[in-house]
Amino acid sequence: MSFADIAALTIHDVKNKLSGIATVAESHGDSKTVQAIFDISDTLTRLLIFYRSEHGMLRLNMNTHAPEDLIYELAANHYGRPEIQIKSDLSQAPVLWVYDEMLVRMILVNALQNASRYAKSFIIISAKAYPDHLEMSILDDGPGFPEALLEEDYSSSPVSQHGTGLGLLLAQRIASMHVNNHQHGRIELLNEHGGLFRLILPA
Amino acid sequence: MSKIISYKDKHVLIIDDMADMRSSLRNQIGSLEITSVGVAASIRDALELLKQKRFDVILCDYYLGGSTDGQQFLEYLRTSKIISRATLFIMITAETGYESVITAAECLPDDYLLKPFTAETLRSRFQRLMEKKLRLHTIDQLHDKSAWLEIITACEEIIAVRDKYLVDAMRIKGNALLMAEKFDEAMHFYEQALSLRAMPWAKLGLAKAMKAKGNREQAKQLLSDLINDSPNLLSAYDLLGKIHTESGDDVAAIAILDKASNVAPNSLTRQRSLAHLAERTGDFKRVEQALSNVLKKTKNSPLRDPSDYVKLSGAYLAMNDAAKAINVIEDAKTTFKGTGELRSVSAMEAQVLQKTGKTELANEALDRALSGGSTGISEELAFALAKACLVNDRAATAGDILKHVLQNNPDSDEVKNAVSTIFKNHGGEEAAKELIERSTQEVVNLNNEAVLKAKSGAYAEAAQMLTEAAFRLPNNMQIVANASLSLLADVLMNQMDAIKVKQAKDFAVTIAKTNKEHPKLPEISRFLKKIQTKYQLETPL
Numbered sequence: 182m183s184f185a186d187i188a189a190l191t192i193h194d195v196k197n198k199l200s201g202i203a204t205v206a207e208s209h210g211d212s213k214t215v216q217a218i219f220d221i222s223d224t225l226t227r228l229l230i231f232y233r234s235e236h237g238m239l240r241l242n243m244n245t246h247a248p249e250d251l252i253y254e255l256a257a258n259h260y261g262r263p264e265i266q267i268k269s270d271l272s273q274a275p276v277l278w279v280y281d282e283m284l285v286r287m288i289l290v291n292a293l294q295n296a297s298r299y300a301k302s303f304i305i306i307s308a309k310a311y312p313d314h315l316e317m318s319i320l321d322d323g324p325g326f327p328e329a330l331l332e333e334d335y336s337s338s339p340v341s342q343h344g345t346g347l348g349l350l351l352a353q354r355i356a357s358m359h360v361n362n363h364q365h366g367r368i369e370l371l372n373e374h375g376g377l378f379r380l381i382l383p384a
Numbered sequence: 385m386s387k388i389i390s391y392k393d394k395h396v397l398i399i400d401d402m403a404d405m406r407s408s409l410r411n412q413i414g415s416l417e418i419t420s421v422g423v424a425a426s427i428r429d430a431l432e433l434l435k436q437k438r439f440d441v442i443l444c445d446y447y448l449g450g451s452t453d454g455q456q457f458l459e460y461l462r463t464s465k466i467i468s469r470a471t472l473f474i475m476i477t478a479e480t481g482y483e484s485v486i487t488a489a490e491c492l493p494d495d496y497l498l499k500p501f502t503a504e505t506l507r508s509r510f511q512r513l514m515e516k517k518l519r520l521h522t523i524d525q526l527h528d529k530s531a532w533l534e535i536i537t538a539c540e541e542i543i544a545v546r547d548k549y550l551v552d553a554m555r556i557k558g559n560a561l562l563m564a565e566k567f568d569e570a571m572h573f574y575e576q577a578l579s580l581r582a583m584p585w586a587k588l589g590l591a592k593a594m595k596a597k598g599n600r601e602q603a604k605q606l607l608s609d610l611i612n613d614s615p616n617l618l619s620a621y622d623l624l625g626k627i628h629t630e631s632g633d634d635v636a637a638i639a640i641l642d643k644a645s646n647v648a649p650n651s652l653t654r655q656r657s658l659a660h661l662a663e664r665t666g667d668f669k670r671v672e673q674a675l676s677n678v679l680k681k682t683k684n685s686p687l688r689d690p691s692d693y694v695k696l697s698g699a700y701l702a703m704n705d706a707a708k709a710i711n712v713i714e715d716a717k718t719t720f721k722g723t724g725e726l727r728s729v730s731a732m733e734a735q736v737l738q739k740t741g742k743t744e745l746a747n748e749a750l751d752r753a754l755s756g757g758s759t760g761i762s763e764e765l766a767f768a769l770a771k772a773c774l775v776n777d778r779a780a781t782a783g784d785i786l787k788h789v790l791q792n793n794p795d796s797d798e799v800k801n802a803v804s805t806i807f808k809n810h811g812g813e814e815a816a817k818e819l820i821e822r823s824t825q826e827v828v829n830l831n832n833e834a835v836l837k838a839k840s841g842a843y844a845e846a847a848q849m850l851t852e853a854a855f856r857l858p859n860n861m862q863i864v865a866n867a868s869l870s871l872l873a874d875v876l877m878n879q880m881d882a883i884k885v886k887q888a889k890d891f892a893v894t895i896a897k898t899n900k901e902h903p904k905l906p907e908i909s910r911f912l913k914k915i916q917t918k919y920q921l922e923t924p925l
Binding site: 189192196197201218219222243253257277279 | 402404405407408411447478496498499500502504505507508509511512546547548550551581583615616
């Protein structure tokens with residue numbers, strides 16, 4: 182058995198145990214613990230995906246999806262702070278786009294968790310079609326990203342002093358694996374009256 | 385959200401080996417106000433529940449604790465038609481690896497969920513899947529009726545709207561074009577789809593169309609490229625393997641299936657086809673390898689199959705390891721005790737016992753295997769019985785059994801090859817050739833005799849003779865067609881007989897199912913019209 186297999190089985194065991202704790206916590210209305218469990222699970226998933234990408238074992242499963250499906254699903258959840266309102270803007274969304282839905286979901290959930298940590302009252306998730314790319318973005322009304330993070334090259338170092346490094350590194354890698362007509366996907370961090378995370382996927 | 389679909393009245397089945405997960409899922413389903421929930425801790429329990437009632441949604445964990453996983457279970461449910469297209473199957477996994485392994489396998493779940501997930505996520509997915517089911521409902525229903533032309537029209541309507549089901553409709557349309565045998569149109573359709581974007585499903589469809597048109601080399605090339613670009617696309621390997629088999633290149637087919645097995649080592653269907661091919665090429669070591677694997681994975685599981693045991697035992701016998709061959713048989717006898725599936729096992733037992741010199745016991749086993757007759761049995765069992773008969777000096781019985789299979793499949797090279805292989809060790813190619821010729825001649829004689837009878841005016845007698853033969857040899861289309869014609873001739877020449885006309889029409893339906901272009905079909909229609917006119921029937925025949 183390879184390390185990846187053993188890691189996968191271990192993560193499976195841990196996640197099962199965590200799910201059990203989450204059930205108990207949920208029945209007590211303890212949403213803080215539930216959220217902590219989701220954070221831990223997501224960290225484990227990222228760890229495994231990072232291992233795969235380091236060893237050239239990460240492959241995309243490209244299929245045609247409706248961005249609205251994914252965005253509705255993401256907006257239906259809250260990410261540890263139920264008081265934050267999550268809105269979706271699909272006014273300029275394309276009907277269909279080609280991407281790996283599971284990995285794109287992982288990237289966006291990570292960005293949403295981060296945004297809900299800093300947002301004051303709301304978050305907007307949107308999808309916007311351009312002639313040659315799709316832009317999926319997450320905007321919060323918090324203080325914005327620290328200057329240092331905006332300038333940081335998260336595409337090479339998984340360890341960041343802000344602790345969000347692995348998520349951003351993977352997001353960048355996965356975005357870049359989406360290629361069409363020699364165009365690669367990418368991520369962008371900006372401050373626009375709050376933090377703005379953009380995932381750009383080629384047509 | 386565009387439409388709110390109610391799922392309160394849906395029946396949901398949860399399958400998970402972990403008690404905590406079962407109750408967690410139950411709570412989440414409960415929060416969606418769904419009250420009809422079945423819960424199963426194992427595949428066995430799940431099958432029991434599926435027998436009792438129909439479920440709209442199955443939520444199944446990928447790891448089920450035992451030897452069989454959720455994907456194998458899904459393949460089993462779909463291929464044995466235990467669940468219809470109307471039932472949604474959602475796979476639950478703990479990590480993302482699952483998805484990359486089964487990508488584009490023939491048998492995909494409708495969706496998969498990465499755990500842990502919230503009740504809100506579950507609700508969104510239900511919503512999404514139900515909306516899609518609703519949109520494709522008509523097509524699903526047409527699918528159950530194999531109404532391909534209607535499916536094509538229904539898909540075109542969705543394609544014209546260009547909503548989010550556009551690609552679903554395109555994929556279904558492509559497949560329907562292939563099923564309706566409109567190969568030129570299918571080729572054109574897939575080429576057009578590919579000009580928009582090089583999606584693997586369209587390449588695979590194009591390869592299928594090429595294969596159907598007889599362009600094997602082109603299809604092979606396209607599939608090799610496709611496998612290079614999308615190494616997880618298992619159906620591309622399967623199709624390429626099939627083309628190799630059809631070109632008579634079993635060795636290349638095995639190599640391709642081997643490659644596919646490396647991608648998805650848990651696929652039972654693939655291990656079984658590997659064993660089947662390896663058996664034909666005489667590579668018994670590989671048969672052992674593949675089937676030991678299958679036996680291990682289906683141990684104590686409802687997915688176990690006696691023919692795996694029979695083939696494995698046969699492989700040991702071929703490698704002169706009678707002890708292991710006996711062990712497998714004993715194992716099979718315990719495993720399938722009381723299931724009534726033991727005839728092929730008994731046939732194998734008769735072979736193995738004879739080999740070890742236990743003639744009397746061997747003959748007893750053979751008698752058990754033969755009890756129940758040899759009509760209406762599968763070809764596989766017929767071959768097993770014939771082999772056991774030959775080994776136990778019952779050549780005449782073996783000949784009768786094989787003759788029946790040959791006459792029932794007059795155009796199948798595969799059956800002829802199988803008969804030749806069986807005879808290889810018992811009288812050689814000559815005996816096989818003689819049997820094949822005799823089988824064909826008998827059918828020719830029967831036909832000639834019936835024609836003579838008809839010519840002498842004994843229409844009823846001719847019809848009776850051919851009808852009996854058609855019931856005995858339901859796959860022999862020449863006999864079935866002549867039976868249909870003779871019945872109609874009898875009705876036309878003698879008197880109207882609704883039962884005979886109905887039988888003749890039933891035969892025609894059987895023919896059309898295997899070959900819509902069968903040359904006798906227009907003649908049958910002409911006869912029906914003449915009967916219509918002669919007896920002045922009001923409702924058209």
